Amino acid sequence: MKLSHVRVAFVSYLLLHLLLALVVFNLDDKIDVSNFDVEIRFDYFFHIIAFLPWAFWGYFLRYKPIMWLSIGTVFAFCMEGLHYFIPYRTYNVIDFFSNFLGIFLGFLILHFFLFIKKRCQEKRP
Numbered sequence: 001m002k003l004s005h006v007r008v009a010f011v012s013y014l015l016l017h018l019l020l021a022l023v024v025f026n027l028d029d030k031i032d033v034s035n036f037d038v039e040i041r042f043d044y045f046f047h048i049i050a051f052l053p054w055a056f057w058g059y060f061l062r063y064k065p066i067m068w069l070s071i072g073t074v075f076a077f078c079m080e081g082l083h084y085f086i087p088y089r090t091y092n093v094i095d096f097f098s099n100f101l102g103i104f105l106g107f108l109i110l111h112f113f114l115f116i117k118k119r120c121q122e123k124r125p
Contacts, residue, residue, distance in 0.1 A: 006060045013057065017050065017075075021082050021089075044098040051076060051102030055110040065107065072103040 051072070058068030076099035083089035 003061070006057075010057050010061060013053065017079055020050070021079050022086065044094065047095055047098035048102035048105065051099045052106040052109070054103045055106035059110055059114075069103065069107060073100060076100050076103060 054072045054075075055065075055068070058065065058072070061068075063071070077096055080091060080093075080096040080099060083095075084091040
């Protein structure tokens, strides 16, 4: 895949995140965890899923992982911080942590795939 195509796709991904930050969704469904003193909203999982691809974008754009993780953390904070300035949205620290968790899990999944790929290449004659 050409790097220019990856860049166009990545910019589309960023614009989609911006659009999702501006649009209001009614995701007030909660997961029943009555045995715990914790309330888990469904949108936390959406935040995690939305930020999972971040690590893969960095890999395809050829960034160093620690730098890309730092950029992702700033991006996740900015996306959530944007809600503070929009009257019909609310800032939520747990949403930021869900964003970061998605980025971090994406890095774990990416490195797992890279490890498997390396092991498979080593076993070839």
